[in-house]
Amino acid sequence: xxxxxxxxxxxxxxxxALYLSxxxxxxxxxxxxxxxxxxxxxADIRIALYFExxxxxxxxxxxxxxxxxxxxxxxxxxxxxxxxxxxxAGRLECAYVIPDGFFTSYATGDYNNPILQYYIPxxxxxxxxxxxxxxxxxxxxxxxxxxxxxxxGERDAIVNGFSNYVQGENVFRLSDVTSGSFxxxxxxxxxSLPVFEVTVVLAILAALLSxxxxxxxxxxxIYIALSAKERISIRLLLAASSLLPLLAIGGICxxxxxxVTKKLLTLLLTVIIAAxxxxxxxxxxxxxxxxxxxLPLIVLFSIVITFVVTILY
Amino acid sequence: MSKVTCFLHLLxxxxxxxxxxxxxxxxxxxxxxxxxxxAAELISDKLYKPDAPDMFGIAFYIPADEDDVHVNxxxxxxxxMTTMKESLTLTRVDSVxxxxxxxxxxxxxxxxxxxxxxxxxxxxxxxxxxxxxxxDTTTITxxxxxxxxxSFARYFRAAQSAIFAATDYMVAQGYTEDAYRNMIDVIxxxxxxxxxxxxxxxxxxxxxxxxxxxxxEHYMGVALLASVAFTAFLLFSVFQKMSGGTKVLLSTRGITxxxxxxxxxxxYIPAFMAAYLILAGALSVYxxxxxxxxxxxxxxxxxxxxxxxxLVTETGNSFIACLTYLIVILLLLYIxxxxxxxxxxxxxxxxxxxxxxxxxxxxxxxxxxxxxxx
Numbered sequence: 001x002x003x004x005x006x007x008x009x010x011x012x013x014x015x016x017a018l019y020l021s022x023x024x025x026x027x028x029x030x031x032x033x034x035x036x037x038x039x040x041x042x043a044d045i046r047i048a049l050y051f052e053x054x055x056x057x058x059x060x061x062x063x064x065x066x067x068x069x070x071x072x073x074x075x076x077x078x079x080x081x082x083x084x085x086x087x088x089a090g091r092l093e094c095a096y097v098i099p100d101g102f103f104t105s106y107a108t109g110d111y112n113n114p115i116l117q118y119y120i121p122x123x124x125x126x127x128x129x130x131x132x133x134x135x136x137x138x139x140x141x142x143x144x145x146x147x148x149x150x151x152x153g154e155r156d157a158i159v160n161g162f163s164n165y166v167q168g169e170n171v172f173r174l175s176d177v178t179s180g181s182f183x184x185x186x187x188x189x190x191x192s193l194p195v196f197e198v199t200v201v202l203a204i205l206a207a208l209l210s211x212x213x214x215x216x217x218x219x220x221x222i223y224i225a226l227s228a229k230e231r232i233s234i235r236l237l238l239a240a241s242s243l244l245p246l247l248a249i250g251g252i253c254x255x256x257x258x259x260v261t262k263k264l265l266t267l268l269l270t271v272i273i274a275a276x277x278x279x280x281x282x283x284x285x286x287x288x289x290x291x292x293x294x295l296p297l298i299v300l301f302s303i304v305i306t307f308v309v310t311i312l313y
Numbered sequence: 314m315s316k317v318t319c320f321l322h323l324l325x326x327x328x329x330x331x332x333x334x335x336x337x338x339x340x341x342x343x344x345x346x347x348x349x350x351x352a353a354e355l356i357s358d359k360l361y362k363p364d365a366p367d368m369f370g371i372a373f374y375i376p377a378d379e380d381d382v383h384v385n386x387x388x389x390x391x392x393x394m395t396t397m398k399e400s401l402t403l404t405r406v407d408s409v410x411x412x413x414x415x416x417x418x419x420x421x422x423x424x425x426x427x428x429x430x431x432x433x434x435x436x437x438x439x440x441x442x443x444x445x446x447x448x449d450t451t452t453i454t455x456x457x458x459x460x461x462x463x464s465f466a467r468y469f470r471a472a473q474s475a476i477f478a479a480t481d482y483m484v485a486q487g488y489t490e491d492a493y494r495n496m497i498d499v500i501x502x503x504x505x506x507x508x509x510x511x512x513x514x515x516x517x518x519x520x521x522x523x524x525x526x527x528x529x530e531h532y533m534g535v536a537l538l539a540s541v542a543f544t545a546f547l548l549f550s551v552f553q554k555m556s557g558g559t560k561v562l563l564s565t566r567g568i569t570x571x572x573x574x575x576x577x578x579x580x581y582i583p584a585f586m587a588a589y590l591i592l593a594g595a596l597s598v599y600x601x602x603x604x605x606x607x608x609x610x611x612x613x614x615x616x617x618x619x620x621x622x623x624l625v626t627e628t629g630n631s632f633i634a635c636l637t638y639l640i641v642i643l644l645l646l647y648i649x650x651x652x653x654x655x656x657x658x659x660x661x662x663x664x665x666x667x668x669x670x671x672x673x674x675x676x677x678x679x680x681x682x683x684x685x686x687x
Contacts (some may be wrong), residue, residue, distance in 0.1 A: 071456040087520050088656030090361060095520070111513045118520040122361030124519065128461055134511045134650065135467035138504070145507060146478065154461040154482070161478030166471060289550070296546045296635035303643070304352050307652070309665055311356045
């Protein structure tokens with residue numbers, strides 16, 4: 001008898017356009033996910049530079065940073081706003097704006113014309129990148145810094161001496177003898193689609209809908225002849241018939257998308273909790289009109305909580 | 314009864330029904346606002362997840378025969394550098410084996426083994442390299458450390474070049490020993506200042522603003538907009554509560570679906586404005602920022618929300634209306650940068666968002682709540 005009731009409930013739900021759309025949505029998301037091309041995610045740490053200064057020192061800094069065989073990949077941005085947008089999109093570690101006259105200010109010790117270092121909360125290497133940046137700046141402006149310490153007439157000889165030492169290799173030689181290959185350049189990457197999150201939210205919605213069906217039937221007097229125990233079994237059957245197809249399809253889609261992970265257990269637990277909470281809620285609400293008013297709020301909160309949990313963990 | 318009079322009666326009835334449910338709407342709105350504002354607080358700092366480690370532990374070994382005075386001065390100077398404070402922790406070990414063990418146990422990312430006579434060779438054209446031991450030379454962190462050492466070496470080269478150039482010049486010019494020593498001290502301090510005092514020449518700017526507002530304020534605007542919008546959940550069943558007989562009677566007076574749409578549209582406006590007034594007030598208390606003129610700024614948003622809500626009311630079924638409305642509002646919020654900031658959205662959606670009201674509704678609501686704009 002229970003099986004017959006289960007089949008009836010399932011048939012009823014499977015005739016509902018809304019329920020079928022929910023199942024189709026999970027399948028559609030999985031199909032899209034599987035057909036998305038894998039792309040290579042670069043592991044380079046990208047940094048953008050925007051020069052408002054067009055002096056010779058700016059050109060030398062750009063040349064030094066661009067030709068640096070470093071894990072930090074510097075590039076020149078043509079437009080400040082798009083550079084900051086790129087940073088906000090998480091494609092840059094940080095971005096620099098070098099203001100007009102910065103090199104003169106730096107050489108003379110004027111702190112009022114600083115470089116702007118734009119960052120996002122995920123930027124963790126700001127200080128290290130700044131070391132690279134300023135070590136080059138000091139080499140480029142070092143001659144001017146030194147010249148500023150001597151009277152006007154004595155500067156040329158000092159500047160030439162400094163340039164010979166810093167650029168020549170006869171006294172100071174900077175050699176990078178790092179060995180070992182860097183194989184972290186790229187990793188396969190596929191845009192993640194929220195298959196798990198959508199399945200969780202739809203499972204909650206399906207559980208709530210199953211109890212709505214019970215409440216509306218009950219208000220029509222369909223279960224008036226049944227005992228309290230039988231009514232509970234009907235509630236459970238309705239919850240099971242609404243959740244099992246969703247869990248089956250959601251589970252398969254989950255395995256296709258993520259493989260076997262602990263998240264599958266989370267999905268299963270969510271479905272069970274959703275079933276029991278929806279039964280409890282409908283029992284407390286009693287009237288379907290009241291339940292109908294609360295239902296969208298619960299769906300909304302499910303979406304918000306699922307989103308927040310996804311962001312946080 | 315003329316069509317106009319009948320329309321006005323319909324409007325009057327709608328407003329009466331609105332007043333009955335207004336306390337419930339405000340209560341539900343406050344509940345949604347608490348949930349949304351909590352979500353906004355939780356995610357505004359966590360949207361960007363770092364890819365790289367934020368601290369490196371470094372162990373180093375210096376043989377006992379090296380000049381400890383100079384070594385200690387060097388270590389003190391390194392300890393004062395911002396990079397060291399923000400990204401590195403230095404641990405001096407007593408033996409090479411101890412350093413290697415720290416790396417093996419992953420207690421340190423790197424172990425720097427400074428060989429005997431290294432400092433002696435640095436000043437006398439020697440060629441003794443530092444040994445940097447990493448757990449895995451293929452990891453990105455090994456290359457970051459290398460980058461740091463090269464940067465420190467560049468500072469050192471610049472400072473020493475200055476000293477050498479000045480010495481050559483002053484010896485040639487016959488400076489007295491006192492004048493020479495004074496000048497070398499000045500050069501040392503000047504270059505040390507340049508190496509240690511980078512923060513004075515750098516201004517850090519957090520780039521996560523959205524629509525001209527910091528990300529937290531942006532999400533608070535989204536929370537307010539969503540809370541006001543979703544109070545409509547309680548209104549659909551109220552405005553759809555019209556018997557078939559009433560509809561027939563109204564149609565005999567010339568009141569069609571379009572008239573009913575406009576009556577609903579007009580009634581939704583004060584509903585949304587009242588919800589805004591209370592919810593924005595509550596959120597302003599929490600944010601400790603008050604912008605009373607926001608009520609006028611919010612009016613266009615209330616008009617758009619009313620239009621959508623009135624359209625959805627026409628579905629005739631409050632459950633379908635709620636679901637449709639939920640999907641429409643969530644889509645508008647997503648495309649408008651309310652779920653993820655605009656810069657994190659796929660390019661196609663970003664292009665598309667300029668033609669939909671979502672982005673403008675969010676920006677206007679945030680402006681109404683906070684005022685100004687950056």
